[in-house]
Amino acid sequence: MTPPVEAAVDRAFREEWGQVVATLIRWTGDWDLAEECAQDAFALALRTWRRDGVPRRPGAWLTTAARNRAVDLLRREATGAAKLREVAGVLRIEDAAGGDEPGVPDDRLRLIFTCCHPALALEARVALTLRTLAGLGTTEIARAFLVGEQAMAKRLARAKQKIRHAGIPYRVPPAHLLPERLPAVLAVLYLLFNEGYSATAGADLVRHDLADEAIRLARVLVRLMPDEPEAAGLLALMLLHHARRAARLDEAGDLVVLEDQERGLWDAGQIAEGVALLDGTLRRGRPGPYQVQAAIAACHATAARPEDTDWAQIAVLYARLSRLVPSPVVELNRAVAVGMAYGPAAGLALVDALRETGALAGYHLLPAARADLLRRLGRTAEAADAYREAAGLAATDAERRYLARRLAALG
Amino acid sequence: MKYVLLICGDESAAEHADEGCGGWSEKMAERGVLRGGAGLRPPSDATTLRVREGEVLLSDGPFAESKEQLGGFCLIECADLDEAIEIAAAHPAAAYGTIEIRPLIDL
Numbered sequence: 001m002t003p004p005v006e007a008a009v010d011r012a013f014r015e016e017w018g019q020v021v022a023t024l025i026r027w028t029g030d031w032d033l034a035e036e037c038a039q040d041a042f043a044l045a046l047r048t049w050r051r052d053g054v055p056r057r058p059g060a061w062l063t064t065a066a067r068n069r070a071v072d073l074l075r076r077e078a079t080g081a082a083k084l085r086e087v088a089g090v091l092r093i094e095d096a097a098g099g100d101e102p103g104v105p106d107d108r109l110r111l112i113f114t115c116c117h118p119a120l121a122l123e124a125r126v127a128l129t130l131r132t133l134a135g136l137g138t139t140e141i142a143r144a145f146l147v148g149e150q151a152m153a154k155r156l157a158r159a160k161q162k163i164r165h166a167g168i169p170y171r172v173p174p175a176h177l178l179p180e181r182l183p184a185v186l187a188v189l190y191l192l193f194n195e196g197y198s199a200t201a202g203a204d205l206v207r208h209d210l211a212d213e214a215i216r217l218a219r220v221l222v223r224l225m226p227d228e229p230e231a232a233g234l235l236a237l238m239l240l241h242h243a244r245r246a247a248r249l250d251e252a253g254d255l256v257v258l259e260d261q262e263r264g265l266w267d268a269g270q271i272a273e274g275v276a277l278l279d280g281t282l283r284r285g286r287p288g289p290y291q292v293q294a295a296i297a298a299c300h301a302t303a304a305r306p307e308d309t310d311w312a313q314i315a316v317l318y319a320r321l322s323r324l325v326p327s328p329v330v331e332l333n334r335a336v337a338v339g340m341a342y343g344p345a346a347g348l349a350l351v352d353a354l355r356e357t358g359a360l361a362g363y364h365l366l367p368a369a370r371a372d373l374l375r376r377l378g379r380t381a382e383a384a385d386a387y388r389e390a391a392g393l394a395a396t397d398a399e400r401r402y403l404a405r406r407l408a409a410l411g
Numbered sequence: 412m413k414y415v416l417l418i419c420g421d422e423s424a425a426e427h428a429d430e431g432c433g434g435w436s437e438k439m440a441e442r443g444v445l446r447g448g449a450g451l452r453p454p455s456d457a458t459t460l461r462v463r464e465g466e467v468l469l470s471d472g473p474f475a476e477s478k479e480q481l482g483g484f485c486l487i488e489c490a491d492l493d494e495a496i497e498i499a500a501a502h503p504a505a506a507y508g509t510i511e512i513r514p515l516i517d518l
Binding site for chain 1: 412414490491492493495496512514
């Protein structure tokens with residue numbers, strides 16, 4: 001068992017790291033210094049808490065420790081003197097104001113928006129969010145994204161440098177910029193989640209943690225921006241997908257499709273949380289792509305048996321999603337839902353129309369969906385061809401094995 | 412922060428060369444963020460120079476043979492990148508060409 005102090009520091013790290021770094025960045029304007037001081041504060045906590053006990057407000061303790069460390073470091077360097085005066089000025093004003101004032105945006109929110117600024121490359125945004133906000137080490141991030149540690153360190157350094165040199169502001173964008181900036185933040189969190197979620201058992205386990213990190217960050221975002229329905233929609237979507245994680249792979253690490261999943265393995269608590277969150281946010285009447293996707297996930301997650309799934313409702317939701325964010329993949333999903341709700345012939349007509357356009361050439365799920373519909377129509381030979389085509393295009397072993405099983409089951 | 416807006420476009424952008432900036436310059440000058448700038452004659456009027464071992468080498472045309480060519484530039488001074496983005500987005504050339512926002516080296 002982990003001793004209580006280590007456990008407390010561990011928990012504080014998960015809960016407070018982002019806040020400590022975010023506050024230090026605001027005070028010093030120096031991202032590297034902020035990270036270094038946060039690290040030192042946690043090291044100090046491990047020593048001090050063992051002796052004096054865990055403080056009542058670990059976050060405040062850590063922020064103060066990191067701030068003292070920053071003042072120390074700045075005092076030591078000549079160029080730090082001017083910076084120090086600035087920092088001291090800010091601190092006096094904040095101390096006088098008494099800290100946690102309502103209406104003052106949380107520093108983590110500034111950090112999220114700065115890390116996810118669209119002037120940074122998407123991969124840099126993702127890496128920076130994990131490093132500064134979630135506190136993952138460069139090594140962990142490099143492993144999660146299958147790149148070398150040095151390459152990842154360089155990517156992070158370059159991103160921080162651009163923030164400084166290009167003048168990317170450290171702030172929550174003003175209201176008129178939010179509609180274009182919030183989607184960039186949500187996209188980063190969703191990408192993080194999917195990186196973790198689609199990882200299979202054979203892949204590095206670190207990737208599974210990415211899904212948890214994404215959910216944790218989305219929770220922070222929802223708490224900080226309670227009036228943004230799409231933020232809540234994204235969190236609901238993640239929860240509803242994540243709830244099924246235990247049933248997605250069998251013992252051999254093979255993919256188990258939705259209809260074959262052991263529904264008893266689904267996390268009922270997480271599903272209930274996701275559905276409640278979604279219901280609350282849909283009531284605002286400002287639907288967006290994440291809310292609609294969450295609504296689709298909820299249709300699946302709340303069906304006690306596969307045959308209870310409300311496919312007609314899912315088809316309607318995909319049509320709605322298609323209007324919000326037109327994409328051939330969404331169309332394919334709609335075709336599958338129509339095939340389930342109104343029979344395989346209706347679904348196949350849509351899939352074939354999509355195939356004609358060539359928009360999904362090379363995407364294995366198109367022939368896979370076609371194969372399924374052809375099988376249900378009794379057109380076995382054509383179904384077999386389509387399964388083979390899909391297997392030839394599939395990217396992972398688990399998917400290829402699944403398609404081979406379906407092909408074999410045709411007899 | 413000071414930024415240069417490098418206004419680029421392909422050949423079709425040349426059609427817009429004489430259009431001016433549709434009031435953009437006046438508006439930005441009034442706002443106090445415009446520090447200078449100009450439109451450029453087309454690349455066909457360019458001369459490229461190098462000095463190698465004391466010798467001046469000249470060639471006709473632009474340095475880089477690329478589709479996108481520099482058509483003009485503006486020097487602006489504003490609070491941060493977000494404001495620079497907003498200023499650049501208001502420039503009429505953004506609607507047909509591309510604008511590269513480059514921070515100046517801080518001396």
